[in-house]
Amino acid sequence: MAANTRDIKSRIKSVNSTMKITKAMELVASAKLRKSRSQLERTRPYSLAVIESIQEILASSGKIKHPFLDAREVKKRLFIVLAADRGLCGGYNTNINKLVESQVTDPSSVKLLIVGNKARNYFTRRNYDIVDSFSGISEAPIFSDAKHIGEVALDLFKRGEVDEVNVVYTHFKSTISYDPKVLKLLPAESLKEDAQKDKRQALIEYEPSPEVVLGYLVPKYVFGAIYGALIESSASEQGARRVAMESATDNAKDIIKDLDLLKNRARQAAITQEISEIVSGANALK
Amino acid sequence: MSTFRLDVVTPNRHFFSEEVEMVIIRGTEGDLGILKGHYPMVTQLGIARLKIKQAGEWREAAISSGYAEVKENYTMIVTDSAEWPDEIDIDRAEAAMQRAKDRMKHGPTDLDLVRAEAALRRAITRIDVAKRDH
Numbered sequence: 577m578a579a580n581t582r583d584i585k586s587r588i589k590s591v592n593s594t595m596k597i598t599k600a601m602e603l604v605a606s607a608k609l610r611k612s613r614s615q616l617e618r619t620r621p622y623s624l625a626v627i628e629s630i631q632e633i634l635a636s637s638g639k640i641k642h643p644f645l646d647a648r649e650v651k652k653r654l655f656i657v658l659a660a661d662r663g664l665c666g667g668y669n670t671n672i673n674k675l676v677e678s679q680v681t682d683p684s685s686v687k688l689l690i691v692g693n694k695a696r697n698y699f700t701r702r703n704y705d706i707v708d709s710f711s712g713i714s715e716a717p718i719f720s721d722a723k724h725i726g727e728v729a730l731d732l733f734k735r736g737e738v739d740e741v742n743v744v745y746t747h748f749k750s751t752i753s754y755d756p757k758v759l760k761l762l763p764a765e766s767l768k769e770d771a772q773k774d775k776r777q778a779l780i781e782y783e784p785s786p787e788v789v790l791g792y793l794v795p796k797y798v799f800g801a802i803y804g805a806l807i808e809s810s811a812s813e814q815g816a817r818r819v820a821m822e823s824a825t826d827n828a829k830d831i832i833k834d835l836d837l838l839k840n841r842a843r844q845a846a847i848t849q850e851i852s853e854i855v856s857g858a859n860a861l862k
Numbered sequence: 863m864s865t866f867r868l869d870v871v872t873p874n875r876h877f878f879s880e881e882v883e884m885v886i887i888r889g890t891e892g893d894l895g896i897l898k899g900h901y902p903m904v905t906q907l908g909i910a911r912l913k914i915k916q917a918g919e920w921r922e923a924a925i926s927s928g929y930a931e932v933k934e935n936y937t938m939i940v941t942d943s944a945e946w947p948d949e950i951d952i953d954r955a956e957a958a959m960q961r962a963k964d965r966m967k968h969g970p971t972d973l974d975l976v977r978a979e980a981a982l983r984r985a986i987t988r989i990d991v992a993k994r995d996h
């Protein structure tokens with residue numbers, strides 16, 4: 577019996593130390609989440625400004641032609657996949673991987689640009705064509721990361737190696753809810769359609785020319801959108817991790833409660849047995 | 863003097879959003895002074911100094927490439943980075959300048975040369991803006 581109580585005690589100890597770790601991770605994740613959210617707030621004006629400017633140009637000079645804006649026959653698609661470097665964040669990585677797979681009917685018709693070790697390992701195992709992968713940026717993305725990824729994507733698009741560029745990221749709705757999403761970046765037809773609905777025919781001068789300004793703005797739009805998606809994903813990752821760690825801590829508490837009960841029961845049983853042994857021993861001596 | 867609103871946005875922050883009297887930017891064709899009621903236009907910006915006049919006082923900031931959207935009583939500057947003189951790390955800018963110069967000497971490809979040139983111009987602008995203030 578004594579051995580049993582010792583076993584239970586050591587289990588309580590190990591669950592306790594696991595709980596300490598999950599608790600600490602929860603606190604770290606919520607601190608990082610706060611940082612990512614304030615970053616999110618600061619980035620939004622930039623992305624909105626760029627999109628608005630592009631739409632204004634398209635609205636005021638409707639006949640403009642630009643290779644980035646016009647659709648061509650889609651043979652190869654590029655997916656920029658934004659996931660995490662590390663696990664222990666619930667279904668965060670799995671949801672992204674599943675969303676990518678649901679978009680793809682034939683793996684040989686897609687190329688992938690991957691951010692995050694988890695997604696890279698997943699798609700490497702499944703023999704996808706991975707153009708490039710990045711690690712160490714998903715947690716605290718900076719603009720030059722987005723620019724670098726965007727340049728690779730633009731280059732592939734310009735050379736005709738891919739006919740469509742999508743970014744797969746996790747949209748941050750609130751601290752407890754996240755949505756994996758696919759956003760089509762190139763060709764940017766949707767921008768054109770929205771612009772045509774909005775018939776503000778302002779007379780604006782472009783220096784040096786509308787084509788040049790547009791050619792400059794579209795890459796900015798791509799970088800801005802990737803940066804925004806990176807930041808949304810990083811906030812979602814921290815949020816998902818915080819929730820996962822919170823429920824792990826709660827589970828650990830429940831387990832400890834059950835084990836405590838078992839331990840007390842075992843201790844009582846041991847005492848009862850000892851008493852009855854003493855009593856029966858004393859009776860035998862009479 | 864009549865004023866108009868100026869917004870400067872970068873990917874990392876909303877750098878500036880106030881009423882100003884005049885702003886001077888470096889466009890592709892040279893410097894442009896913008897007052898209230900300027901003709902609507904959009905122009906690409908070079909890596910240069912941005913001068914802002916508020917209540918008769920001039921302020922300066924270093925910006926790297928971007929574009930400006932000018933409307934009658936509103937101007938928006940969208941740029942990759944913007945810094946006030948006191949935010950500029952001169953040592954870092956000088957190191958960057960040296961690095962860029964070295965790279966231009968040994969730069970094997972055209973792309974590297976273009977990048978090094980842009981880095982050099984950013985460094986020079988930063989040093990220029992920071993030193994003028996002191």
